Amino acid sequence: MLENREEELTTVRVQDPRVQNEGSWNSYVDYKIFLHTNSKAFTAKTSCVRRRYREFVWLRRQLQRNAGLVPVPELPGKSTFFVGSTDEFIEKRRQGLQQFLEKVVQNVVLLSDSRLHLFLQSQLSVPEIEACVQGQGSLTVTEAILHYAMSNCGWVQEEESRPALLLGGDLQGSYAGLGSPQGPSCLETFPHWSDFGMEDSHSDSLDAPAERETQ
16 A cells, blocks of 8 residues: 655745844844745754845855756846835845745755755854854754754744834744744854855845845
8 A cells, every 4th residue: 555645845934024233334134034844854844033135145155056057046136226115125035035945945956955954944143054064063953953943032032023124024923933043053153254255245234225236
């Protein structure tokens, strides 16, 4: 007899964009990434993190580097300038980031990259992700994800945060998160962004849309 095998499904949503450091020169927008799955490829079946655009740029670069000839989906924001309101720009980017992740999580080759899993299921920074993948910290990739999932501090983070900007927040508050960026990481001290080719730029800053670079 053939066994009834449950179909593997993965839902990923990019939502709830928020302005961080509003009013300062280094303000930026980050996005909530909610993932729910029954796939055995993922360590945690439900996760929620916040990421900014430049972290997506880093992720795509690493995926392409490790995927060989397998094409990696494009990110939004290829045009140099965007004419329109800030809300329109952020919503357009949010939609593009969700489409990017939806395609990525359906690709078996890309799913084999540990950096993707730490990006989606932990709140580790880029340098911390690199350190964890390279075995330079006290936690393995699986341990880092499970620690974040079990800490359950994201609910506190959600309650204490006061969104300056909410767009696409259809699940706002429903999946507040399963961990805290304040929790232990794979690395006690870690390199600067520039060590990973991710020097601080204004790609996700809040300048006027018509003047903002989007790459």
